[in-house]
Amino acid sequence: MNKPLLVLDTNVVLDLLHFEDVIAQPILEALQHGRVDCAVTEETLEEFRRVLSYPEFELVPTRQATLLARYQSLAKMRAAVSSATELPHCSDPDDQKFLELAASSHAHTLVSKDRALLKLQRRCAPHFQVMTPAEAGRWLEDVS
Numbered sequence: 001m002n003k004p005l006l007v008l009d010t011n012v013v014l015d016l017l018h019f020e021d022v023i024a025q026p027i028l029e030a031l032q033h034g035r036v037d038c039a040v041t042e043e044t045l046e047e048f049r050r051v052l053s054y055p056e057f058e059l060v061p062t063r064q065a066t067l068l069a070r071y072q073s074l075a076k077m078r079a080a081v082s083s084a085t086e087l088p089h090c091s092d093p094d095d096q097k098f099l100e101l102a103a104s105s106h107a108h109t110l111v112s113k114d115r116a117l118l119k120l121q122r123r124c125a126p127h128f129q130v131m132t133p134a135e136a137g138r139w140l141e142d143v144s
Contacts, residue, residue, distance in 0.1 A: 026137035
């Protein structure tokens with residue numbers, strides 16, 4: 001049986017690795033124990049890299065590098081490919097890349113807290129699930 005493949009938006013990755021949000025911990029544990037995989041592209045990694053440098057996070061360059069390396073160690077790089085799947089358009093163009101990655105990598109689930117992405121749950125359902133971190137955590141507990 002193939003492991004479920006997840007796509008995590010940038011805020012979820014921050015919750016996992018920087019904020020250590022308890023709600024997101026089941027996702028991190030599943031990744032660390034190899035029960036699920038996580039797909040990234042250069043574009044999604046670049047967004048994470050850029051967000052880590054935001055002044056409000058007050059992260060020194062060494063901490064930024066550590067968080068980026070940790071994410072890279074948990075994720076599987078995918079080539080950026082436009083999906084042949086007809087996808088809904090996200091109202092936030094910056095989030096479209098996560099929909100494209102989920103579709104092109106045949107992910108089971110896109111995990112996000114972003115309202116613009118969560119509003120597309122029903123329209124994405126034929127291709128992949130869109131879940132909050134809490135929903136994904138409960139789902140992971142059920143499939144483990």
